[in-house]
Amino acid sequence: MTFKDAAADERLKRSVGVELSLVTVDLAIFTIRDDRLMVLLVERGAEPFLGRSALPGGRVRSDETLDEGAHRELLEETAIDGALLHLEQLGAYGDPGRDPRGRVVTIAYLALGPDLPAPVGGTDAAHAYWAPVSDLLGEPGSLAFDHARIVEDAVERTRRTLEYTTVATAFCPEPFTLPELRNVYEVVWGRSLDPSNFRRRATKAKGFLEPTGDQRLQATGRPAALYRKGTAALLNPPFLRSGG
Numbered sequence: 598m599t600f601k602d603a604a605a606d607e608r609l610k611r612s613v614g615v616e617l618s619l620v621t622v623d624l625a626i627f628t629i630r631d632d633r634l635m636v637l638l639v640e641r642g643a644e645p646f647l648g649r650s651a652l653p654g655g656r657v658r659s660d661e662t663l664d665e666g667a668h669r670e671l672l673e674e675t676a677i678d679g680a681l682l683h684l685e686q687l688g689a690y691g692d693p694g695r696d697p698r699g700r701v702v703t704i705a706y707l708a709l710g711p712d713l714p715a716p717v718g719g720t721d722a723a724h725a726y727w728a729p730v731s732d733l734l735g736e737p738g739s740l741a742f743d744h745a746r747i748v749e750d751a752v753e754r755t756r757r758t759l760e761y762t763t764v765a766t767a768f769c770p771e772p773f774t775l776p777e778l779r780n781v782y783e784v785v786w787g788r789s790l791d792p793s794n795f796r797r798r799a800t801k802a803k804g805f806l807e808p809t810g811d812q813r814l815q816a817t818g819r820p821a822a823l824y825r826k827g828t829a830a831l832l833n834p835p836f837l838r839s840g841g
Contacts, residue, residue, distance in 0.1 A: 620656070622666045624705070625652055626677070634729070634785055635729060635730065637728075650728070675716035676716060677713065682708040686706055687705040687706055692743065705750070711767065733748050756785055756786055759785055761832055762831055763830060763832060768781045771826065772809045774823060774824070775795070779795045802832050804829025807825050807828075810823075
């Protein structure tokens with residue numbers, strides 16, 4: 598939320614004598630860098646929580662949809678185009694006291710992208726940067742507002758979604774190899790997978806992958822076959838974490 602928006606809200610509160618309930622959007626944006634799951638954070642350049650790290654986001658304007666607000670805030674605060682990401686609603690967060698400015702309900706979004714670039718801060722974000730998710734999990738006060746909780750929920754949603762959908766390919770720049778795709782599962786799930794078993798399951802899942810017919814030379818061993826995302830949205834059969 599910009600200073601101009603906050604000032605307008607304060608004038609309206611004084612004129613009607615009631616506390617406003619606001620709707621905001623916050624974005625948990627994940628990518629994989631250096632074999633680690635990373636989340637995009639901003640250093641807040643305005644109160645409340647001046648100087649604290651938070652998820653990018655802000656107030657939804659009266660003339661835009663939630664999705665439009667999410668894309669605009671992402672572009673304004675980080676200079677990242679949301680059209681390049683897999684973007685979906687994560688959930689609503691509206692506990693009393695989550696925002697010291699009053700009753701604020703936020704709609705959280707989950708976004709996934711392949712090796713996204715270094716972000717650029719803007720509007721009320723003084724600085725934007727990638728942070729390892731592992732440094733935030735289990736630390737309720739690590740971020741402003743209730744954003745640590747949102748990150749934890751987003752991580753679990755991502756882990757679960759990888760079991761039943763083809764969204765793992767959203768982390769991979771196309772074309773990609775099977776070892777690169779397997780690495781997505783290993784990083785997000787935090788466990789090693791048997792290469793032969795993964796290859797068998799990935800190539801037999803209907804519509805999961807589409808071979809390009811090309812190969813990529815490797816530092817050692819044989820050239821690796823290249824793939825792109827197939828037409829399926831759901832994995833059949835699913836890749837269950839408990840399935841080895």
